[in-house]
Amino acid sequence: MTTQLPQADLNWTALRNFAMLRGQLRVSLTPKCNEKCWFCHNEGDVPPPTTHLHRELRPREREMTAKDFLNVLGGLMDAGLKRVYFTGGEPLLSPLARPVLTQLPHHGPDTTYTLITNGTLVRTHQEWLSTTALDKVKVSLHYFSDESLKAIANTRIGIATILDGIEAAREMFERVELNTLVQRENEHELHSILDFALDRRLPVQFIELVDTDFNAARKGSAIGAQGIIDHLRTLTSDEEVEVSGVGQGRRIFRIDGIEIDVIHRELGRHHVGQCGTCPVKPKCVEGFWSLRVDHAGGIQPCLLREDLRMDIRPLLTEPEKIPAAVARHVSAFTEGTL
Template sequence: MYFTGGEPLMSPLARQVLTRLPARGPDATYTLITNGTLVRTHQEWLSTTALDKVKVSLHYFSDASPKAIANTRIGIATILDGIEAAREMFERVELNTLVQRENEHELHDILAFALDRRMPVQFIELVDTDFNAGRKGSAIGAQGIIDHLRTLTSDEEVEVSGVGQGRRIFRIDGIAIDVIHRELGRHHIGQCGTCPVKPKCVEGFWSLRVDHAGGIQPCLLRDDLRMDIRPLLDDPEAIPAAVARHVSAFTEGTL
């Protein structure tokens, strides 16, 4: 399960949700995805949570880049300190970096930072969505970082099985470096086959989102496929089976 946003640690519900996570099964994990700016602030109670992993979005490596990309005055030192705070609390801390024109010159530094601390990192190409339409000019391919990685290692594999976007996986001294690469294509299932907005799809089906309004959504482009679980809140034990039926109908194309 991933807790993401926006920035989830800005939510007034973050503490009560993350400190009350139920016991998980053998195949379940809890991951917090954060921009790192509030990790140190909330370190005291975050250290008591059952989170398995923290994934920090590190799209910058200078004070100029946050201003250019996110129009924020928060400096890079705050983000890097948040990463160190996460490493003090959790064994598994990873990075993800959105590849953009404004941070292209910093990608090698971000990679070196991750490798020096033995943290896995994922480089993600910026894709066109309605949400980021205003940043279309920032989109660049990942070929540059791929070429650089090939100078550092010959351990490379391609993963296109399953669903979602294809990715290249590099390993340097045992550290996994993922690159989400659009040239490898997208992979869809079930409901996607006849989906009227499939040409706009940028990721395929790879996760189930739960929003703050009680909705469960297998596809962010299709509000008509959203499941409202609020009517089931009085009977929490019925929720897993109902969600499983919804997801099965989606993957079978019968929803």
């Protein structure tokens, strides 16, 4: 779908600036997951560990069809968003994963499609995944043994399934990356995860915990990234800091050409407009770095503020109007008038 950007009186500046600063469009295909990671925020929906403990608390019902997702995606890409991430829950659990990912709009060299997955179902769906236009698969690897997997994700799935999923992704895609949330439960395995990544020439990102209400009960599990930073400095002197763009600052290390990122809260974060007076700003370590489109027909610029979620369901029958509505929403957010 090609969207004609409408009348001149609509201000596209905030949305385009967000896109130019490498802001992400995150498309959550489903809130369902076959893991129950204790820190999960489920892209702003009810997380699986919460549902597991409190059966009366359920995620939102799905309102979007595959066609709806593709229409929204195409329109927002035409409006300038270039970095698209498909998430969940676990996105490969969604019945919409195949019809969406196998019909992605054609894109130019400056646009990327990334699948974020826990790796457990990659081998199962390898046949059709290999036909998609995905540029990258990013696998969450927060554990490196059955013991730490159980402690972190509360699942009976074995680590071998996840490691095999990573190998399946490598068989299909040139670009496969790992991301690891640094925590007390995996602190003893961080070096092993790094070695695994370097042996396979996989970029890896180590991330400090984002402190939110979703994980308040396990704050004792949060540890800083200084330990892995110190270790990386024994392996390389190629280090730089990036604080431009959107979201949190990061340290970038390169070892034999492989990029290792560390999302480090000490480098600061990027806030906009109403973030200055936001009542939850003291809890926020992310800033405004993504627009999230969810399976229930919402678009949200901030996970911590449910009141900022925009309902696009009334526009799904007129998808050509959605980019303009999103542009207005982002402008109001950045100006602090939302």
